[in-house]
């Protein structure tokens with residue numbers, strides 16, 4: 001039995017982390033921490049089961065591990081503090097605001113010999129976990145092109161609003177939401193080259209972004225993300241003999257098109273709803289603590305996704321800003 005606390009009692013804690021932890025017999029949720037004490041008191045009272053609200057410093061001896069669901073800017077300092085208290089850590093994505101912060105976190109966990117896992121929870125969706133096997137099973141041949149897109153007007157109601165505050169984050173939609181897709185692409189396909197990046201930022205945070213790159217074996221990839229426009233939420237993998245697609249939020253469903261015929265499938269095994277995917281993430285974290293192994297998404301993996309995004313932002317800084325903003329309402 002692992003005793004846990006959640007640090008950061010915002011939107012994602014209320015919607016997913018609390019229901020997830022409260023539904024798992026292998027975890028005891030002991031405490032909630034937030035620097036807005038009224039908020040942690042409120043959520044603790046709502047959760048019941050003698051869960052307490054307390055400051056971070058009070059967690060020593062009280063818990064074995066923490067789930068850190070604050071905004072990313074505070075995490076490098078917090079992870080150092082928590083690792084020094086001897087606690088294992090599952091950190092929400094994006095791991096930190098930059099690669100240097102990610103490295104500090106990895107070093108803090110390594111020197112304290114604690115597990116550091118990063119919450120790229122889409123990796124626990126069965127269709128994503130089994131993608132390489134599905135591509136082989138359906139005999140699509142060599143992959144030649146991958147396309148991914150996702151977009152709709154931004155509506156996530158975070159408590160702090162940090163995702164649109166320039167002094168809190170290094171970027172907009174790519175950093176905040178696109179990092180999930182970046183992580184999956186790197187996980188499946190390896191290290192990209194020939195990267196191009198464009199976005200619509202005029203000195204502020206981007207709302208639209210596009211990456212093109214080459215993955216090993218001449219695999220061309222395009223990725224488009226928006227928080228102002230409606231775009232299809234879909235991944236498509238084009239092979240020499242057909243293509244395989246699934247929706248960004250698909251848990252098990254996917255479709256295969258060969259010879260102009262599309263057939264829908266469900267992949268085997270694994271969890272079948274969103275909550276059970278989050279529970280699987282937590283089980284992986286617990287198992288990595290108990291069996292002293294790396295979690296599925298280690299700190300190094302979190303850093304890798306952050307490094308690609310940092311590389312993209314460096315490209316944008318080299319580009320001159322346009323003299324005037326695009327016309328409002330025009331699709332980017």
Ligand SMILES: NC(=O)c1ccc[n+]([C@@H]2O[C@H](COP(=O)([O-])OP(=O)(O)OC[C@H]3O[C@@H](n4cnc5c(N)ncnc54)[C@H](O)[C@@H]3O)[C@@H](O)[C@H]2O)c1
Pocket residue numbers: 007008009010011012013033034035036039069070071072074092093094119121157158159160161162176
């Ligand atoms: N995996 C997903 O699908 C997913 C979805 C949404 C959010 N997230 C991630 O979860 C994290 C939190 O997002 P959110 O939307 O819940 O944010 P939020 O603004 O709603 O909540 C953040 C909470 O952290 C608290 N906080 C800030 N600094 C703190 C500190 N130093 N100590 C203690 N508490 C502190 C705030 O008071 C707030 O209650 C982000 O990293 C975000 O990217 C992940």
